Amino acid sequence: MSDISSHRGSSSLLVADARTKRRNAAEARFRSYGVAAIAIALIALVTLLISIFGNGASAFRQTFVTVPITLPAETLDPSGNRDPAEMAKVTTIGYGNVLKAGVTAAVREAGVVPEGMADSDIAGILSQEAPAQLRAMVLENPELIGTTVETHVLAHGRIDGFFKGRVTMESAQRDSNVTPERLQLAQAMTEKGLMSSGFNWGFVTMPDASDQRPEAAGLGVAILGSLFMMFVVVLLSLPIGVAASVYLEEFAPKNRWTDVIEVNISNLAAVPSIVFGILGLAIFINFAHLPQSAPIVGGLVLTLMTLPRIIIPARAALRAVPPSIRDAALGVGASRMQTVFHHVLPLAAPGILTGMIIGLAQALGETAPLLLIGMVAFVRDYPGGLFDPASALPVQVYNWTQRSDPAFVERASGAIIVLLVFLICMNAIAIILRRRFERRW
Amino acid sequence: MNDMRIAERDVSTSETKIAARGVQVHYGTTHALKDVDIDILNGNVTAFIGPSGCGKSTFLRCLNRMNDTIAAAKVTGSIKLDGEDIYDAKVDPVQLRAKVGMVFQKPNPFPKSIYDNVAYGPKIHGLTRSKAELDNVVETSLKKAALWNEVKDRLHSPGTGLSGGQQQRLCIARAVATSPEVLLMDEPCSALDPIATAQVEELIDELRGQFAVVIVTHSMQQAARVSQKTAFFHLGNLVEFGETGQIFTNPRDPRTESYISGRIG
Numbered sequence: 031m032s033d034i035s036s037h038r039g040s041s042s043l044l045v046a047d048a049r050t051k052r053r054n055a056a057e058a059r060f061r062s063y064g065v066a067a068i069a070i071a072l073i074a075l076v077t078l079l080i081s082i083f084g085n086g087a088s089a090f091r092q093t094f095v096t097v098p099i100t101l102p103a104e105t106l107d108p109s110g111n112r113d114p115a116e117m118a119k120v121t122t123i124g125y126g127n128v129l130k131a132g133v134t135a136a137v138r139e140a141g142v143v144p145e146g147m148a149d150s151d152i153a154g155i156l157s158q159e160a161p162a163q164l165r166a167m168v169l170e171n172p173e174l175i176g177t178t179v180e181t182h183v184l185a186h187g188r189i190d191g192f193f194k195g196r197v198t199m200e201s202a203q204r205d206s207n208v209t210p211e212r213l214q215l216a217q218a219m220t221e222k223g224l225m226s227s228g229f230n231w232g233f234v235t236m237p238d239a240s241d242q243r244p245e246a247a248g249l250g251v252a253i254l255g256s257l258f259m260m261f262v263v264v265l266l267s268l269p270i271g272v273a274a275s276v277y278l279e280e281f282a283p284k285n286r287w288t289d290v291i292e293v294n295i296s297n298l299a300a301v302p303s304i305v306f307g308i309l310g311l312a313i314f315i316n317f318a319h320l321p322q323s324a325p326i327v328g329g330l331v332l333t334l335m336t337l338p339r340i341i342i343p344a345r346a347a348l349r350a351v352p353p354s355i356r357d358a359a360l361g362v363g364a365s366r367m368q369t370v371f372h373h374v375l376p377l378a379a380p381g382i383l384t385g386m387i388i389g390l391a392q393a394l395g396e397t398a399p400l401l402l403i404g405m406v407a408f409v410r411d412y413p414g415g416l417f418d419p420a421s422a423l424p425v426q427v428y429n430w431t432q433r434s435d436p437a438f439v440e441r442a443s444g445a446i447i448v449l450l451v452f453l454i455c456m457n458a459i460a461i462i463l464r465r466r467f468e469r470r471w
Numbered sequence: 472m473n474d475m476r477i478a479e480r481d482v483s484t485s486e487t488k489i490a491a492r493g494v495q496v497h498y499g500t501t502h503a504l505k506d507v508d509i510d511i512l513n514g515n516v517t518a519f520i521g522p523s524g525c526g527k528s529t530f531l532r533c534l535n536r537m538n539d540t541i542a543a544a545k546v547t548g549s550i551k552l553d554g555e556d557i558y559d560a561k562v563d564p565v566q567l568r569a570k571v572g573m574v575f576q577k578p579n580p581f582p583k584s585i586y587d588n589v590a591y592g593p594k595i596h597g598l599t600r601s602k603a604e605l606d607n608v609v610e611t612s613l614k615k616a617a618l619w620n621e622v623k624d625r626l627h628s629p630g631t632g633l634s635g636g637q638q639q640r641l642c643i644a645r646a647v648a649t650s651p652e653v654l655l656m657d658e659p660c661s662a663l664d665p666i667a668t669a670q671v672e673e674l675i676d677e678l679r680g681q682f683a684v685v686i687v688t689h690s691m692q693q694a695a696r697v698s699q700k701t702a703f704f705h706l707g708n709l710v711e712f713g714e715t716g717q718i719f720t721n722p723r724d725p726r727t728e729s730y731i732s733g734r735i736g
Contacts, residue, residue: 354579363569
């Protein structure tokens with residue numbers, strides 16, 4: 031008679047037999063693989079964050095020149111009637127001269143100018159954007175004309191780079207945009223309090239700027255454009271996505287047609303996003319003649335791209351609602367629609383919302399389709415609505431990484447930080463909404 | 472089977488509530504129910520017994536058209552409630568289910584408060600005109616389900632927080648809140664412990680005064696304890712239908728005898 035217990039090696043429970051040891055070793059190995067995998071992921075994440083924040087954090091600080099400037103009425107308002115339309119005829123060249131004179135006088139007076147430095151050279155510490163800043167300030171507030179005002183304008187990008195360690199005396203020797211004298215002047219001005227660095231609100235409010243003035247480049251237009259697009263995406267994809275998934279999951283008959291639709295939704299979720307860009311270009315711009323670079327088109331394209339990515343998790347969430355709840359509702363005589371809207375949908379809502387927010391986050395970070403519908407254009411005017419040209423955050427990042435001036439490296443990383451902040455906010459909203467819905471039970 | 476208490480054997484009325492004739496159910500290619508004729512009497516508890524997969528639950532679900540929710544299920548034959556064919560094209564299953572309430576195998580309260588669970592049926596059917604009236608319906612339903620004393624102080628706490636037996640009684644309260652004429656129970660005690668089972672059985676006995684009760688059960692003892700009429704199903708056939716006392720003490724069909732004595736099933 032063969033006894034199965036005779037196959038057991040050791041009979042004592044205190045001594046592990048070979049088989050048990052092998053099993054335990056296998057489990058220990060598997061656990062260490064898991065720990066290693068998580069460690070690799072964490073290291074990658076930390077490296078990514080360090081490199082982004084290391085490069086991008088400085089974009090939120092900017093060097094400013096603060097000097098008293100006298101605003102002569104004869105050059106800035108030749109007609110003398112303080113009429114904004116008349117005053118607007120004075121261009122930034124006029125303001126540039128005023129600024130140049132003011133700054134030169136101020137630094138000469140402070141006695142910080144290195145020996146032998148020409149007046150024309152001194153003004154080079156200012157950003158090319160500075161005259162425009164002064165002009166905007168005066169046009170907004172015409173009473174300033176004829177007085178001397180403490181003016182706060184951007185320093186040149188190379189000066190800013192000097193304080194951030196990007197520009198050195200040696201590199202300035204070879205640089206046509208800056209001279210070592212200007213750097214010495216900047217150093218001396220800082221000691222006298224004429225130059226300082228502060229939080230750069232302009233980075234999140236100002237529009238993009240040209241290659242020559244990285245110090246003035248901001249994300250204002252891109253943020254607005256992205257917000258407008260997300261508005262369109264939420265407005266369209268939430269109702270359409272939820273309606274489609276509820277219909278398919280709860281009402282549609284299970285036949286060949288719904289199978290075809292189901293397969294196609296899964297396929298659409300896997301279609302490369304640039305294909306949606308081509309589709310958007312062909313349909314919304316070439317056929318429907320919607321304006322190029324407009325958030326409405328971007329929003330529509332992103333809606334198309336996001337819909338399958340919302341429908342799939344929404345259907346999964348609906349499927350996860352226990353059938354006993356449907357039975358219970360139908361059993362007391364609820365109609366199918368009452369069953370869905372009173373019981374199934376509220377239970378599936380956290381899952382649907384999570385899928386929705388993840389879909390939106392993907393849409394927010396999507397670049398490729400926007401390139402095709404013209405959102406890559408250089409836009410300096412703030413969009414006033416859905417049909418005005420705008421940029422978008424990820425496209426702005428793409429744009430800035432292509433610029434030659436090294437100052438744009440920090441701008442691009444800074445823009446990524448802003449994008450990440452938006453994504454974190456959206457995830458936080460998702461978590462809060464989930465909690466809200468779940469707290470009901 | 473000496474412990475079997477065959478209590479009230481009197482069939483108190485002969486008024487037919489539901490008359491089923493030649494009912495056949497197909498699930499796709501499976502013939503799940505073959506030619507069932509049965510009369511459910513008012514004021515009685517009718518038990519359906521039989522081994523797993525014999526079609527007793529399928530037949531129960533035909534009685535309030537819950538099989539409509541299964542796309543592959545096809546029901547033929549006639550089932551008349553008070554003389555009206557419930558499978559007539561003009562019948563709205565929603566109205567039918569308000570008249571024919573159902574309690575399921577697993578307690579399935581809505582993830583809402585105890586009050587909302589019971590009030591849901593009356594609300595969607597517009598049975599009450601005021602909040603006070605609704606409160607009243609909730610209270611009487613919970614009392615009918617012998618749950619009122621246990622939950623009256625926490626009507627607004629979640630129904631899912633109750634114990635299994637309490638949840639099942641809550642589901643019964645929810646079913647009786649719409650004042651149905653027939654109450655269908657699909658193995659209502661299979662997920663409950665013996666004490667909760669005893670409570671629910673007691674409840675069933677009380678409820679039969681107001682509705683026709685149909686109960687599907689795996690437990691022959693339970694069928695014997697609570698029902699006046701018993702139907703034995705086997706492999707989709709209705710083998711025998713008669714008064715409970717007769718089925719358990721003097722079955723006519725050899726298959727019924729084999730089942731109740733534990734030889735098949």
